[in-house]
Amino acid sequence: MKSKILKNILLFLAGLAVCFICDNLGLIKSSYILVVEYIGIYSIFVLGVNVVNGYLGIFSLAHAGIMAIGAYSSALVSMYVFDSIFTFPISILVGGLMGMLAGMLLATSSFKVSGDYLAIITLGFSLIIKSIVQNWGFVGGSRGLRPIPKYTSLIVIFVCLIIAIILVNKFVKSKYGRSILAIRDNHVASELVSVDNKKCKTVAFGLSSFLIGISGALVCHLLAYTNPASYGYTTIVDGLVMVYLGGIGSITGSIIGATVWEILVQALRGIGTWRWVIGGAIMVLVMIFLPKGICGNRELTWNDMKRLWAAIKEKFGSLKAAKSKASGKEGK
Amino acid sequence: MSVFVQTLMNLLQLGSIYALLAIGFSIVYGIAGLVNFAHGEIFMVSSYVMFFVSSVLYTATGVDWLVYVFSLVVSIVITSLLAFVVEKIAYKPLRKAPKVSVVVSSVGVGLVLEYLTLNFAGAESKKMPAMVTSVPITIGGATIASSTLIIIAVALLFMIALSLFMQKTKMGIALRAVAQDEKAASFMGISPDVMISLAFIIGASMAAIGASLYSVAYPIFDPYIGDNINWWSFTAAVLGGIGIMKGAVLGGFLLAAVNIIAPMVLPVSSYRDIVAFAVLIIVLLIKPTGLLGKKVIEKV
Secondary structure (H helix, E strand, C coil), X not given: CHHHHHHHHHHHHHHHHHHHHHHHCCCCCHHHHHHHHHXXXXXXXXXXXXXXXXXXXXXXXXXXXHHHHHHHHHHHHHHHHCCXXXXXXXXXXXXXXHHHHHHHHHHHHCCCCCHHHHHHHHHHHHHXXXXXXXXXXXXXXXXXXXXCCCCCCHHHHHHHHHHHHHHHHHHHHCHHHHHHHHXXXXXXXXXXXXXXXXXXXXXXXXXXXXXXXHHHHHHHHHHCCEXXXXXXXXXXXXXXXXXXXXXXXXHHHHHHHHHXXXXXXXXXXXXXXXXXXXXHHHHHHHHHHCCCCCCCCCCCCHHHHHHHHHHHHHHHHHHHHHHHHHHHHHHC | CHHHHHHHXXXXXXXXXXXXXXXXXXXXXXXXXXXXXXXXXXXXXXXXXXXXXXXXXXXXXXXXXXXHHHHHXXXXXXXXXXXXXXXXXXXXXXXXXXXXXXXXHHHHHHHHHHHHHHHHHCCCCEECCCCCXXXXXXXXXXXXXXXXXXXXXHHHHHHXXXXXXXXXXXXXXXXXXXHHCHHHHHHCCCCHHHHHHHHHHHHHHHHHHHHHHXXXXXXXXXXXXXXXXXXXXXXXXXXXXXXXXXXXXXXXXXHHHHHHHHHHHCCCHHHHHXXXXXXXXXXXXXXXXXXXXXXXXXXX
């Protein structure tokens, strides 16, 4: 047990060192680092979305609105109150907490309303938030906020991602985590075995929105600007796709979903608007052939990786053997 | 008085279009049990089909009404075919999958249709040729375009026709039977697969009719129009109680009322969306299954 913790700490330090090297030494092209940064931020975002849409099983479309709240509130803090890189954690935290507040408020609507009707309420929430920031002169209207200090770096994203993973992991294994799984499977039955549905839903929405708010704070400090157009239809769709691609109710699935989708989007950038045609087709194909996403609702473990690696090796080995056999025959 | 009549007419015009779209959305939901986020894109495609057919024929012949009806029929046929194929490819394999995966699949279909159209027809907005000649008519002191009355009348006609179809014909009864209980219906010799295809065809036809009427009132459109239509028809359908046709009509008119009246009352017209969605959220919080929706008692 002790050695495991030590190992994890060592891994964490190694990760920090790698991030530090990537940030400061300029060994890797900055456009590649940007992609990695995006993957990290989206992983936090998808973890947040997954808590409600995956673990709790509520089809929510509020993530765009909550991301906007996180982004705008943290940007305002670092533009007007604490303008220094050392107080950047405060900005991130404010973004996360504001998102959390909004999410907990939204959770109250899920007590009575459910299913597609709740989806409409959360969609309405997202569109209302977008409309508010679009019409509010103080935050720049549809031009958006700029310049936001550019504080986000790989190392910050890495630390936030690790914290997010630990939070979600602890949450899922806690009493609340088991309760929301019960609510997902059958909310009437869970109520009957004295699960406090309201409290658990509020906590789940709170954690989810906290993470989404943090991702919003990170992304606006990375791009140095933010505008209402970034929190519309595309953000809602992106969030859903990444969650269902990776696997609902899975931490590793969230990260894999974010990684695969982000790399795909970047790789298809060269073909212009055609990438959305291909992206849409991939969404349909994934749903048909992997209806539970890449990971399903379980975690990818080291054993899975080992098994996968062994399978690849075996296939490759047999291929090699067949090849050498074939060439051997030809030689004769 | 004249302002009132004017507003009422605008409201009825927009409302009848929304109602048609919401019916299409609702009928697919009721029978196939899926939220079809490609509905707006079907609407968009039918606008384009109608645009290409009518602009070729209209400039060649100069006939207006006949071309309008002909291009409407062509767009109904093509969009029905499209919806049929989409259902077979993207939704049918997911009949047993969790509900959300069908939603994601439909979002994917929507993206494919939207950006295929964008790549083939261009991103710039198009203007439908003015085929329905409009004469101003004076009612109660207000001047109203005759096309407004035509839109309302045609939309009502199709709504009544659809409701008669659902109530009186054997096929309509079979459709309702599948909506009520798919398994029991299949015991009675009704094929759910056929009925689901039929629901998609009806939904697409309603979208095509809605698009043709929409183009008379608002002739300018672009490939992105489907996104908004999606949200509006989904919203209207849910507001009235999703899966219920009467509810879809009610939701359509209510949504139009909010959309038309809110900018008149509010000082800033850009707050329209906020008010529309605030009304929606309040309605759902008070009546969680939509205005006409029935409360379903859940059993463990």
